[in-house]
Amino acid sequence: AQSVTQPDIHITVSEGASLELRCNYSYGATPYLFWYVQSPGQGLQLLLKYFSGDTLVQGIKGFEAEFKRSQSSFNLRKPSVHWSDAAEYFCAVGFYSGGGADGLTFGKGTHLIIQP
Amino acid sequence: NAGVTQTPKFRVLKTGQSMTLLCAQDMNHEYMYWYRQDPGMGLRLIHYSVGEGTTAKGEVPDGYNVSRLKKQNFLLGLESAAPSQTSVYFCASRPGQGENLKKETQYFGPGTRLLVL
Numbered sequence: 714a715q716s717v718t719q720p721d722i723h724i725t726v727s728e729g730a731s732l733e734l735r736c737n738y739s740y741g742a743t744p745y746l747f748w749y750v751q752s753p754g755q756g757l758q759l760l761l762k763y764f765s766g767d768t769l770v771q772g773i774k775g776f777e778a779e780f781k782r783s784q785s786s787f788n789l790r791k792p793s794v795h796w797s798d799a800a801e802y803f804c805a806v807g808f809y810s811g812g813g814a815d816g817l818t819f820g821k822g823t824h825l826i827i828q829p
Numbered sequence: 830n831a832g833v834t835q836t837p838k839f840r841v842l843k844t845g846q847s848m849t850l851l852c853a854q855d856m857n858h859e860y861m862y863w864y865r866q867d868p869g870m871g872l873r874l875i876h877y878s879v880g881e882g883t884t885a886k887g888e889v890p891d892g893y894n895v896s897r898l899k900k901q902n903f904l905l906g907l908e909s910a911a912p913s914q915t916s917v918y919f920c921a922s923r924p925g926q927g928e929n930l931k932k933e934t935q936y937f938g939p940g941t942r943l944l945v946l
Contacts, residue, residue: 819871
């Protein structure tokens with residue numbers, strides 16, 4: 714069965730500093746990989762996604778993520794965080810087997826705190 | 830184009846009561862999903878539908894039933910609510926057709942917060 718691990722439950726970063734959120738996955742086939750962000754009391758907003766091609770993908774709000782097959786990782790990065798980036802971040806793996814099981818498996822999330 | 834909408838936004842139930850959560854999407858998506866979100870657990874898939882008239886179980890289906898009578902609507906029912914079903918429920922949909930990544934991307938509703946006393 715597929716699984717997603719986000720090792721950091723909380724991360725605190727100073728405003729203007731760089732950010733990296735870690736995500737490791739376990740999946741038998743080529744994964745569809747996603748990063749979503751959730752602000753308090755809100756729904757989920759898609760930041761970026763990957764399936765194939767260039768392993769460095771660009772997303773919204775200045776975020777990027779790099780897929781490393783050898784490490785089964787899909788880490789999210791931002792060169793300079795803003796106070797408005799404070800939120801919960803979820804990594805997810807999509808399993809779409811064309812007639813079999815379907816859906817997203819989420820990590821448990823990383824809570825990002827921005828220090829002034 | 831409202832995207833994915835959920836009704837109601839918030840509800841309080843007593844143990845044993847029943848209710849139905851409604852999810853509607855106006856994007857003509859084939860696939861629809863129900864997830865629940867609990868603190869420290871991320872989101873977990875309850876049920877999903879790959880098309881009108883079809884439903885399937887996800888990771889945590891017990892205590893829930895679903896129906897997809899119309900393509901644009903996906904209903905989640907609780908026949909006899911339990912305190913363990915206190916959660917935030919999210920609906921999502923995806924196209925299922927078209928080029929890769931676009932067809933596989935799920936779009937989420939704003940959520941329904943449910944409290945079972």
